[in-house]
Every structure is written in structure tokens, then in C-alpha cells.
Amino acid sequence: MNIHHLELFYFVAKYEGITAAVRRMPYGIQQPAVSGQILQLEKELGVKLFNRRPFALTPAGDELYDFVYPFFSQVGEVEARLKGEEGSHLRIAASGSALRIHLPDILAEVRAKRPSARFSLREVEPAELQGLLKTQQVDLAISIIGERITEGLQTVELLKIPLVLLVPEQWKVRGLSDLMVKNEDTGRKAPRYPLVGLPTGNVLGRIFLDSFEERGVDLVPNMEVDSLDLVGDYVSWGFGMGMGVEIPG
DSSP states (O other): OOHHHHHHHHHHHHHTSHHHHHHHSSSOOOHHHHHHHHHHHHHHHTSOOEETTTTEEOHHHHHHHHHHHHHHTTHHHHHHHHTTOGGGEEEEEEOHHHHHHTHHHHHHHHHHHOTTOEEEEEEOOHHHHHHHHHTTSOSEEEOOOOSOOOTTOOOOOOOOOOEEEEOOTTSOOOSGGGGEEEOTTTOOEEESSOEEEOOTTSHHHHHHHHHHHHTTBOOOOSEEOSSHHHHHHHHHTTSOEEEEEOOOO
């Protein structure tokens, strides 16, 4: 296989189309030239690598992309490292709330000490973080620790975040007992009101439900939303009580 053909395929697959790839490649090349060389690669391999409209990799294209990605995705980093620039580049992955609330002040301090520092920030779901670290796509991940840490990764606990139940302002609530009703037969408790929560597959949502289950409280969300911001919105609109965390600072 021609290494240049593989490089062109990498960019086309990464940017999901020939037109988009041509605009974002680090060197100049015309779209017809890319199309022609991709066709040569497909002819050589005897398979179709992707569908053009809408763009989608075929199973063979997926397999080839997985093969070429580790090399071509790190070419720029290797170049920077050889030039002595990589030590000042930090790639960070975190949730949107961490990027907005906690990181700006921290990164400002780092930049004050190292004005040449460069940052790449990625907003991702917690479930994706360990995979990004394992494949060395990021250097640092900030997340809630709610699952077993993969071998080869290190963790540092930054802070503990208390879990809270959010309620509408107009509710007269003195404590958790006002929100729960006890089942006299089982001794366990259940919510008096609907619960607005995160999806069960969400790390924080799972931690929240498990924490209450350990305390003898059976919680099941009546409404699932994708973020804590949305939980707060729907609680304020009167849809029930909601999962929440007490963010420091």
C-alpha cells in the first residue's frame, strides 16, 4: 500500500469527507487529486472504503482507519516533541461543567507561570475518558471516579463533591424525611415526589442512585435528562425533585 494514499484516507475518514479533508489538511492538494488517489487505494485493496453521500465508512474502511489512526494522529505531536515544543502542550479532557467552572482559574495560573503553554481542551462524557487516556489522545482527564480504573492509569483525588436533592423553591422542606415515605413492610424508603435525574448509564447518575440505595432509599428517575443543568431547570419548573451536586467555589 502507498503510504501517501493511506495518509489521504486518514484525513478523509477523520474529517468525514473529501471536501472537508482538503480544507483542513496541513498541506495543499486539490480535491480531484485526493479522489483519484483514494480510488487507486480502493482498487488496490479490492474493497470500498466509504460511501460518499452521506459520508460513512464501510466495515473495511473502519478496519483500515483503526489501523492507520495510531500513526497519523501522532505525527504532529512527534514533530513538536522533536522540536522541543511538546513539553508545553497539555491535552485535557473533562465534562463541560468542569471545563467551565473549575479549569479557567487553574489554566490561568499555569499560563501566568508558563506563558508559552498551549492547551487542548475536549468536552467528553465520563465513560470516554479512560479510553482517551489509554490511547494517549489526552494527557489528563478530570472526572468523577465511579468505576474501576484501568491498569496503567494513575488517579489523584482533587475533591469530594456532596450529593444533594434539588427541590423547587416554593416547597417547604426541612429535611430528607419530608421527601420520603417509609414502607413499613420492608423498612425501605421511597420518594414522595417524582425524581428528575440523569440516565442510568451516566456515571454520576449511577453513583447517585447507588448512594441512596445503600441508605435504604429506592430511587428511580421519572424523567431522565442529559445534564445537571437540565435537572435544575426541570426542578425549577415544578416537575419534581432532582439529582444534584454541591459544586464548591
